[in-house]
Amino acid sequence: MGKGQELYKKAKNLIPGGTMLLSKRPEMFLPEKWPAYYSKAKGCSVWDLDGNEYLDMSIMAIGTNTLGYANDEVDNAVINNIRNSNMATLNCPEEVALAEKLVEINPWADMVRLARSGGEANSIAIRIARAASGKDQVAICGYHGWHDWYLSANLGDDENLAGHLLPGLDPTGVPKNLKGSVLPFNYNKIEELENLFAKHPDLGVIKMEVSRNKGPEDNFLQKVRALADKHNAVLIFDECTSGFRQTFGGLHKMYGVEPDIAMYGKALGNGFGITAIVGRKQVMEAAQKTFISSTFWTERVGPTAALKTLEIMERIKSWEIITNIGNSIAQGWKTLADKHHLDINISGLPALITFSFNSTNALAYKTYLTQEMLKKNILASTGVYSCIDHKPEYIERYFNELDPVFATIKKCEEGKNIMELLEGPICHGGFKRLN
Amino acid sequence: MGKGQELYKKAKNLIPGGTMLLSKRPEMFLPEKWPAYYSKAKGCSVWDLDGNEYLDMSIMAIGTNTLGYANDEVDNAVINNIRNSNMATLNCPEEVALAEKLVEINPWADMVRLARSGGEANSIAIRIARAASGKDQVAICGYHGWHDWYLSANLGDDENLAGHLLPGLDPTGVPKNLKGSVLPFNYNKIEELENLFAKHPDLGVIKMEVSRNKGPEDNFLQKVRALADKHNAVLIFDECTSGFRQTFGGLHKMYGVEPDIAMYGKALGNGFGITAIVGRKQVMEAAQKTFISSTFWTERVGPTAALKTLEIMERIKSWEIITNIGNSIAQGWKTLADKHHLDINISGLPALITFSFNSTNALAYKTYLTQEMLKKNILASTGVYSCIDHKPEYIERYFNELDPVFATIKKCEEGKNIMELLEGPICHGGFKRLN
Numbered sequence: 001m002g003k004g005q006e007l008y009k010k011a012k013n014l015i016p017g018g019t020m021l022l023s024k025r026p027e028m029f030l031p032e033k034w035p036a037y038y039s040k041a042k043g044c045s046v047w048d049l050d051g052n053e054y055l056d057m058s059i060m061a062i063g064t065n066t067l068g069y070a071n072d073e074v075d076n077a078v079i080n081n082i083r084n085s086n087m088a089t090l091n092c093p094e095e096v097a098l099a100e101k102l103v104e105i106n107p108w109a110d111m112v113r114l115a116r117s118g119g120e121a122n123s124i125a126i127r128i129a130r131a132a133s134g135k136d137q138v139a140i141c142g143y144h145g146w147h148d149w150y151l152s153a154n155l156g157d158d159e160n161l162a163g164h165l166l167p168g169l170d171p172t173g174v175p176k177n178l179k180g181s182v183l184p185f186n187y188n189k190i191e192e193l194e195n196l197f198a199k200h201p202d203l204g205v206i207k208m209e210v211s212r213n214k215g216p217e218d219n220f221l222q223k224v225r226a227l228a229d230k231h232n233a234v235l236i237f238d239e240c241t242s243g244f245r246q247t248f249g250g251l252h253k254m255y256g257v258e259p260d261i262a263m264y265g266k267a268l269g270n271g272f273g274i275t276a277i278v279g280r281k282q283v284m285e286a287a288q289k290t291f292i293s294s295t296f297w298t299e300r301v302g303p304t305a306a307l308k309t310l311e312i313m314e315r316i317k318s319w320e321i322i323t324n325i326g327n328s329i330a331q332g333w334k335t336l337a338d339k340h341h342l343d344i345n346i347s348g349l350p351a352l353i354t355f356s357f358n359s360t361n362a363l364a365y366k367t368y369l370t371q372e373m374l375k376k377n378i379l380a381s382t383g384v385y386s387c388i389d390h391k392p393e394y395i396e397r398y399f400n401e402l403d404p405v406f407a408t409i410k411k412c413e414e415g416k417n418i419m420e421l422l423e424g425p426i427c428h429g430g431f432k433r434l435n
Numbered sequence: 436m437g438k439g440q441e442l443y444k445k446a447k448n449l450i451p452g453g454t455m456l457l458s459k460r461p462e463m464f465l466p467e468k469w470p471a472y473y474s475k476a477k478g479c480s481v482w483d484l485d486g487n488e489y490l491d492m493s494i495m496a497i498g499t500n501t502l503g504y505a506n507d508e509v510d511n512a513v514i515n516n517i518r519n520s521n522m523a524t525l526n527c528p529e530e531v532a533l534a535e536k537l538v539e540i541n542p543w544a545d546m547v548r549l550a551r552s553g554g555e556a557n558s559i560a561i562r563i564a565r566a567a568s569g570k571d572q573v574a575i576c577g578y579h580g581w582h583d584w585y586l587s588a589n590l591g592d593d594e595n596l597a598g599h600l601l602p603g604l605d606p607t608g609v610p611k612n613l614k615g616s617v618l619p620f621n622y623n624k625i626e627e628l629e630n631l632f633a634k635h636p637d638l639g640v641i642k643m644e645v646s647r648n649k650g651p652e653d654n655f656l657q658k659v660r661a662l663a664d665k666h667n668a669v670l671i672f673d674e675c676t677s678g679f680r681q682t683f684g685g686l687h688k689m690y691g692v693e694p695d696i697a698m699y700g701k702a703l704g705n706g707f708g709i710t711a712i713v714g715r716k717q718v719m720e721a722a723q724k725t726f727i728s729s730t731f732w733t734e735r736v737g738p739t740a741a742l743k744t745l746e747i748m749e750r751i752k753s754w755e756i757i758t759n760i761g762n763s764i765a766q767g768w769k770t771l772a773d774k775h776h777l778d779i780n781i782s783g784l785p786a787l788i789t790f791s792f793n794s795t796n797a798l799a800y801k802t803y804l805t806q807e808m809l810k811k812n813i814l815a816s817t818g819v820y821s822c823i824d825h826k827p828e829y830i831e832r833y834f835n836e837l838d839p840v841f842a843t844i845k846k847c848e849e850g851k852n853i854m855e856l857l858e859g860p861i862c863h864g865g866f867k868r869l870n
């Protein structure tokens with residue numbers, strides 16, 4: 001057993017769940033074998049605690065590092081400001097510069113609040129929107145974090161939820177009085193949102209991801225915007241995951257529909273903790289009617305990293321680079337599946353591309369893939385979150401190693417026993433949307 | 436007007452409220468004159484955007500930097516790990532080491548979750564406690580952040596709340612269905628907590644600060660612990676502010692009362708964003724029955740900074756150093772007030788010591804003090820949060836400059852018009868407990 005799995009054994013006794021993020025649990029990849037911890041990372045390479053180097057063809061730190069791990073330009077800016085102190089009684093000027101830049105990127109917006117994690121950015125956006133609308137009920141479509149306001153959607157037992165939230169997600173510990181405060185609707189089903197407004201006069205906020213596995217159909221986003229206007233509701237686009245993947249800013253830019261609030265996270269600081277709530281003045285100023293304040297939202301690393309990340313992104317058009325890489329990976333999967341006559345389904349934004357095996361053995365195949373690729377020193381699962389350091393030679397290496405894996409999976413589809421090929425337990429399912 | 440105030444004018448148009456933390460608003464110190472932003476800081480010195488150097492005898496970044504600004508040892512550890520990447524698909528081993536260290540410091544505890552801001556640490560603790568107790572209602576005493584669960588206490592209009600929450604704090608945007616879910620009780624009033632349990636069978640969590648302006652009387656904390664045991668309730672001590680000020684860990688160590696969960700923040704990472712929820716296994720494992728997960732809780736700066744900060748604190752016994760400094764400052768205020776026959780009230784933990792003028796002009800005097808001390812290149816208000824770099828010569832300088840300020844205030848108490856001495860508006864009140 002490697003040092004990583006040894007440490008993870010200890011972690012499971014010290015940390016409920018073992019890790020801070022569900023999607024980074026070793027069991028999500030390869031139970032008992034995943035290296036689990038890193039000593040260093042650079043570009044798209046990761047070193048484990050035993051000094052083994054891996055090519056990261058998986059989630060790239062859950063999509064935070066589109067400019068690669070340990071990007072020198074970003075890190076130098078951060079380190080310079082750390083030397084000048086990460087904190088003081090006075091405020092850091094970088095937070096104003098970042099607010100200004102985010103308003104420039106989102107010309108429909110005027111004001112910005114910053115936070116340090118996506119969950120709290122969601123909670124800030126919801127607090128502001130509820131304060132601005134004067135109404136408590138929120139219509140949701142998509143995944144929006146771990147906080148009470150969102151998980152309360154699962155206090156009912158509506159079957160609709162399975163399409164939005166994580167399967168099996170139990171809202172234990174969420175106050176039962178919140179039941180009915182969050183109302184789900186399905187993507188591309190405008191009539192569901194219309195019905196929610198018809199039934200719920202206290203509905204004042206729409207919170208959604210701009211695009212999920214597929215894009216909007218039949219002017220869906222325009223119709224959502226029109227409904228928000230008609231009912232004087234605040235429209236929030238959660239771009240924490242989708243931001244900076246396909247445009248310099250939100251995915252909504254591609255569709256020409258402007259929200260009242262947009263949130264950014266993940267890629268914004270190239271791996272440093274920073275999230276942003278960007279919105280129109282008349283909505284954002286409602287923040288002053290309530291209390292939204294936290295000590296560590298004043299630290300300097302986050303806005304410093306974001307400013308430099310945005311500068312680099314804009315200069316090199318990183319969203320085009322990672323979209324092209326993602327498209328080439330999707331094409332590679334398709335070619336390989338065709339070659340081996342395997343039935344796979346590819347979905348997601350190009351820079352967050354994933355596939356699934358259309359088979360009852362899908363999870364076992366996924367586990368086998370990770371197991372075999374790890375032997376070739378590649379971190380791989382059924383999704384690749386692209387970064388600018390995913391050079392053609394790495395992608396070529398990845399597909400060369402994936403070829404025999406697909407060949408074996410085809411044999412399993414024809415009768416070979418996949419379970420005999422697995423050297424440990426099957427990986428966990430769970431976050432269907434993210435894996 | 437200095438560059439800082441110019442930038443702050445811009446900030447107020449870009450950021451609702453102007454800053455990310457209420458307590459760092461320039462108006463809380465000296466409207467129109469406060470330097471507002473820093474370019475660098477070191478030890479207990481801060482440089483503004485015009486290059487002016489100030490001695491920080493105020494809130495030291497709201498108490499985050501007990502080892503001084505830009506502490507080389509902490510910063511070098513952080514920078515080293517940034518060079519090795521702040522993020523990866525794999526987890527950082529520092530989070531396990533930090534969890535282990537926090538359990539060592541809190542021998543009653545077994546497990547740890549980490550977050551990045553105090554507000555979210557509070558929300559995690561409450562979620563886990565509610566999940567563990569199976570009950571929704573929470574008894575609170577003290578200040579516990581900006582989230583819905585806590586501000587819902589203000590949805591009622593109970594007069595008791597004035598003693599806990601911020602005066603004038605309006606819970607706009609907090610779902611009205613949460614009304615009644617949080618029940619305040621006053622410090623040192625055990626009968627109030629007894630009454631809450633008698634009236635509310637769904638009360639399953641007690642959340643409190645260990646000590647507020649004064650310490651526990653008549654075995655108050657022991658009685659709270661006994662009530663929690665009797666009613667099978669989860670007892671949470673919020674040590675975000677009090678931690679590492681007077682002991683190596685929580686203030687509760689001084690009183691020999693152990694909670695089921697304790698939270699740490701502020702001083703834990705010497706200015707880097709890191710907060711921790713530390714608890715007993717049987718309570719903490721309830722985290723696995725719910726969903727608590729966020730991308731940026733996996734970044735490496737926070738736990739790296741905390742590990743090094745704890746190492747230094749333990750080595751030099753920083754809590755003793757800052758307590759001694761705080762006591763000497765309290766003594767200095769007392770001596771100066773006696774000399775000028777001024778009536779002041781000193782309160783708070785020594786390392787977070789504050790005073791107030793017992794006068795109807797208190798806010799004007801506070802503003803005048805800040806105004807005059809700023810002219811002497813000292814950041815000052817009516818509280819000093821100590822750090823290890825507050826050397827005797829700085830404290831001597833501070834009191835030398837404060838002497839004539841107190842003399843003038845005495846003259847105002849005797850009839851001189853304080854308003855004629857102010858060169859701008861009076862500072863804002865607000866956070867009474869913190870200022």
